[in-house]
Amino acid sequence: xxxxxxxIVDRRRMRRKLSFWRVVAVxxxxxxxxxxxxxxxxxxxxxxxxxxxxxxxxxxxxxxxDRVEALERLGKSxxxxxxxxxxxxxxxxxGSEQLYQSLVRLKEQKPLVVVxxxxxxxxxxxxxxxSDHIVAQSxxxxxxxxxxxxxxxxxxxxxxxxxxxxxxxxxxxxAAPNGFEPTSPExxxxxxxxxxxSYAWFRDLVRDRRKMDETLLxxxxxxxxxxxxxxxxxxxxxxxxxxRTALAYLEREKKIDAKTPVRDYKLxxxxxxxxxxxxxxxxxxxxxGLTAVxxxxxxxxxxxxxxxxxxxxxxALWHPPxxx
Numbered sequence: 600x601x602x603x604x605x606x607i608v609d610r611r612r613m614r615r616k617l618s619f620w621r622v623v624a625v626x627x628x629x630x631x632x633x634x635x636x637x638x639x640x641x642x643x644x645x646x647x648x649x650x651x652x653x654x655x656x657x658x659x660x661x662x663x664x665d666r667v668e669a670l671e672r673l674g675k676s677x678x679x680x681x682x683x684x685x686x687x688x689x690x691x692x693x694g695s696e697q698l699y700q701s702l703v704r705l706k707e708q709k710p711l712v713v714v715x716x717x718x719x720x721x722x723x724x725x726x727x728x729x730s731d732h733i734v735a736q737s738x739x740x741x742x743x744x745x746x747x748x749x750x751x752x753x754x755x756x757x758x759x760x761x762x763x764x765x766x767x768x769x770x771x772x773x774a775a776p777n778g779f780e781p782t783s784p785e786x787x788x789x790x791x792x793x794x795x796x797s798y799a800w801f802r803d804l805v806r807d808r809r810k811m812d813e814t815l816l817x818x819x820x821x822x823x824x825x826x827x828x829x830x831x832x833x834x835x836x837x838x839x840x841x842x843r844t845a846l847a848y849l850e851r852e853k854k855i856d857a858k859t860p861v862r863d864y865k866l867x868x869x870x871x872x873x874x875x876x877x878x879x880x881x882x883x884x885x886x887x888g889l890t891a892v893x894x895x896x897x898x899x900x901x902x903x904x905x906x907x908x909x910x911x912x913x914x915a916l917w918h919p920p921x922x923x
Contacts, residue, residue: 651846651855652678652709652864660690660722662697669866670701674708678864680855681709682845683730686716687723692746692797695722699804702729710853712845715739715836720824721746724835725801728808732852733836734844735827741835744805745822746797748790754780809834 652673673681683702689695705711706729713719715735719727720743727733727741735741757763757779764779775786782790806816811834819825819833830836838844842861850857 649677649679649859651849651859651861652676652681653684653842653861654681654864654866655684655686656698656723656726656866657686660687660698660726661694662691663694663866666866667697667701669864670705673864674705676864678709679859680849680853681705681711681864682842682849682861683711683713683726684716684842685713685719685723685727687720687726688718689721689723689725689743692722692801695725698722698726699729702726706730710849710855712848714840714842714845715741715827718824725804728804732838732845732848734838734840734848735830735836736841737827737839739827739830740824741827741830742819742824743822744801744820746794746801748794750776751778752776752781753778 654670654673702711711730713727713730713733715727715733716739717736718740719733719735720740724742724744764777766774766777768774771783772786772789775789776782802816802820805811805820806813811819815834819835825833825835827836827839831839838848840847843857846857846859846861849855
């Protein structure tokens with residue numbers, strides 16, 4: 600019996616040692632990768648030869664400081680020019696304005712051309728207007744010049760359930776609309792003023808950037824989307840084509856060889872390119888016996904993904920999600 604007990608104790612010790620060295624190995628690997636990425640960031644963009652940077656903007660647009668910083672780094676990089684691919688229905692008005700301003704600053708440092716892959720609507724089109732030259736495919740959708748604000752009203756549902764929400768507030772327009780009662784004329788007028796002011800800003804931007812008169816602006820600024828073919832005579836875009844067309848423009852107008860290599864430039868945080876780091880850290884914590892911490896870390900990515908779907912405030916968005 601004592602021999603069996605000693606054997607069990609030895610095996611437990613070996614398991615603890617093995618777990619320890621596994622954690623150490625993972626930690627060393629993580630540190631090495633972080634160090635190599637850090638060295639790359641100090642050296643610049645990591646490309647020794649001339650190249651054209653390809654930036655891709657997809658999905659919903661909202662405020663994003665990581666994206667702003669990435670575009671600032673790109674402005675200081677060795678890239679000869681930038682091709683921005685857009686496939687977005689828009690997002691928040693503020694987030695779209697932030698992206699537009701970032702691209703304008705980048706354009707002051709690098710020749711920049713926009714390619715509309717599938718969709719550049721509302722906030723996506725705001726971002727596209729940062730470029731002096733917009734290329735779109737014939738079947739791409741462009742436009743949706745407008746602003747909206749949406750809010751649910753569950754007042755009738757609460758009445759059915761026999762629930763009443765009471766409140767005390769400093770003034771009638773505080774926290775209006777609240778979704779629990781019909782929106783008052785005063786609150787609706789205040790919201791309309793917000794929408795109209797942002798819409799006027801959007802219209803002025805289109806007029807100035809695309810050099811339109813009021814007649815043409817009135818034709819395109821009613822909230823509709825247009826195909827690439829329709830957009831060309833309406834001056835929403837400058838050319839029908841794809842990335843090759845954009846490269847030809849850079850060669851023709853900016854004297855940049857169209858055969859210059861095109862390389863993807865990521866706008867996400869640097870370490871988001873290494874999702875296995877997240878997995879490695881979860882495994883290391885689990886092996887060290889910190890299972891609760893590992894599970895919390897593992898669920899954090901899901902929490903953030905859900906959070907990104909929340910769009911608050913004024914929207915420059917085509918076909919907003921039903922949850923709004």
